Structure formats: structure tokens, C-alpha cells
Amino acid sequence: MSDWLEGKVVENIHWNDGLYTLKIDADISPFTAGQFASLALMIDGERVARPYSFLSAPHEKPLEFFFYTADKGVLSNALYALQPGDTILVKNPANGFFTLDEVPQSRDLWMIGTGTGIAPFLSILRTTQAWEKFKNLVLLQGVRTNADLQYQDMIQGLREEHGERFRFQGFVSREAVEGTIQGRIPAAIEDGSLEEAVGLELSPENSQVMLCGNPDMVKDAVDLLKARGLAKNLRRKPGQITTENYW
Numbered sequence: 001m002s003d004w005l006e007g008k009v010v011e012n013i014h015w016n017d018g019l020y021t022l023k024i025d026a027d028i029s030p031f032t033a034g035q036f037a038s039l040a041l042m043i044d045g046e047r048v049a050r051p052y053s054f055l056s057a058p059h060e061k062p063l064e065f066f067f068y069t070a071d072k073g074v075l076s077n078a079l080y081a082l083q084p085g086d087t088i089l090v091k092n093p094a095n096g097f098f099t100l101d102e103v104p105q106s107r108d109l110w111m112i113g114t115g116t117g118i119a120p121f122l123s124i125l126r127t128t129q130a131w132e133k134f135k136n137l138v139l140l141q142g143v144r145t146n147a148d149l150q151y152q153d154m155i156q157g158l159r160e161e162h163g164e165r166f167r168f169q170g171f172v173s174r175e176a177v178e179g180t181i182q183g184r185i186p187a188a189i190e191d192g193s194l195e196e197a198v199g200l201e202l203s204p205e206n207s208q209v210m211l212c213g214n215p216d217m218v219k220d221a222v223d224l225l226k227a228r229g230l231a232k233n234l235r236r237k238p239g240q241i242t243t244e245n246y247w
């Protein structure tokens with residue numbers, strides 16, 4: 001049985017025009033890193049609900065979510081305007097199969113996210129399960145501008161905690177930013193610059209790949225990974241590629 005709970009906004013951080021984080025107090029049942037919650041507001045007398053991945057780890061409170069305001073998007077623009085103390089509806093329990101329980105054992109885990117699609121990976125990376133299951137963990141964050149490259153403090157904290165086992169590479173498509181690759185992630189898979197920058201090879205033997213966010217990026221990257229011998233990970237036929245499209 002699922003139920004709508006009344007949560008309270010603790011903080012709404014506007015990173016830039018359109019990119020924001022909500023911290024929410026809500027008494028939800030335990031969830032698994034990588035899952036999403038349906039969040040909703042009453043708009044013109046109707047409950048408008050959409051799924052959002054947890055960015056907070058399962059042991060953390062308040063709950064944290066990372067948003068981008070979709071062009072003319074009904075809910076994402078309404079959530080952007082919320083103030084501390086405002087009510088937000090949270091569906092209990094959480095949902096979704098984009099979790100490490102669904103990903104087969106391997107040496108390396110590659111986590112590829114565009115925009116706010118980095119959220120489930122930041123949750124996963126702060127669980128002990130991730131570090132028990134894989135030797136090397138690679139996080140790729142693809143954004144449009146430097147101002148969209150958020151959560152760098154959390155990423156730096158992972159670097160300090162896990163040393164060489166954790167590798168991060170940022171991609172900025174519309175600007176040249178020091179330390180990042182300029183362009184799209186699929187192009188860097190295709191020309192080999194991704195593996196060169198990260199220092200690991202993508203292979204069916206040693207890699208599991210999770211991809212999340214923009215469906216164009218996910219499709220293009222999956223096609224390239226398939227050409228390299230990796231296969232979609234299905235419950236009935238385990239493979240190396242696990243995906244979550246945001247729209």
C-alpha cells in the first residue's frame with residue numbers, strides 16, 4: 001500500500017537560474033540508494049506528481065533531491081519557488097530498480113549521469129555496499145555550463161575518503177572548463193578520450209555501467225557500449241548496461 005505523506009521543506013538552494021536542491025523532512029520508510037520518490041504539489045486543485053531520484057544516502061536526513069526546471073515544466077517550476085516550512089507531498093514507500101542489487105558483480109562500476117542525473121550516483125557512492133561490491137568506482141558528470149557543475153565538495157570528499165578507488169571526470173558541453181572534457185560523453189566514449197582520462201578500459205569482462213538522465217545521452221552511449229561488446233542488463237539475461245531515463 002502506498003500513501004502520500006506531508007513533508008516539510010527544510011531548505012531550497014538555488015544554485016543558478018533553474019538548478020536547485022530541496023532538502024525535505026518526511027517520515028518515509030527506508031529506501032535503497034538509486035531509488036526515486038514521487039513528489040507532488042497541489043496545483044489548481046489537482047495533485048501534480050513526478051518521480052525524483054534521492055540524492056541523499058539512505059542513512060541521511062533530511063531527504064535531498066536535485067532539480068532542473070524543465071522548459072515550461074509544471075512541477076519543476078512550482079518546486080523551484082518553495083520556501084522553508086512549505087508543505088510537499090512525498091509518496092511512501094520509494095520505488096525503482098536503478099539500484100546496486102540489480103547490477104551484477106564486476107571489477108569496475110562506471111556511473112554516467114547528465115544534469116541532475118548524477119543524483120542517484122551520489123546516493124549510491126555514499127553507501128558501504130558500493131565499496132564492498134566494486135574495486136574501482138568511476139563517476140562521470142555531464143553538464144552544459146560550469147555553473148551546472150554542482151556537488152563538487154561532495155565529490156572531493158569521496159576522493160579524499162576513497163583515494164585511487166574513486167575516479168571523477170566532468171564534461172561541460174558549452175564551455176571550456178579546466179579539469180573537464182569539453183563536449184558530450186558519447187563522443188568521448190567513441191574516440192577513446194574517456195578511457196584515457198579515467199585510466200581504465202571499458203570491457204564486458206571488467207565493467208558494469210549505469211547511465212542516468214537525458215535519454216539522448218543514454219541512447220547514444222548505450223549504442224557505443226554495445227558496439228564494444230557490452231549488453232543491456234536484464235533480470236532474465238544479466239549484462240553490463242543498466243539505465244534510467246529521466247524523460
Ligand SMILES: Cc1cc2nc3c(=O)[nH]c(=O)nc-3n(C[C@H](O)[C@H](O)[C@H](O)COP(=O)(O)OP(=O)(O)OC[C@H]3O[C@@H](n4cnc5c(N)ncnc54)[C@H](O)[C@@H]3O)c2cc1C
Nearest residue numbers: 036050051052053066067068070073074075076116246247
Ligand atoms: C525515475 C525518474 C527519476 C527522475 N529524477 C529526477 C531528478 O532527480 N531530478 C530532476 O530534475 N528530474 C528528475 N526526473 C524528471 C522529473 O520526473 C520530471 O519529468 C521533470 O521535473 C519535469 O517535470 P515538469 O512537471 O516540470 O515538466 P512537464 O510539464 O511534465 O514537462 C516534461 C518535459 O520536460 C522535459 N524534462 C523532463 N525532465 C527534465 C530534466 N531533468 N531536464 C530537462 N528537461 C526535462 C522533457 O522534455 C519532458 O517532456 C526523473 C524522472 C524519472 C522517470
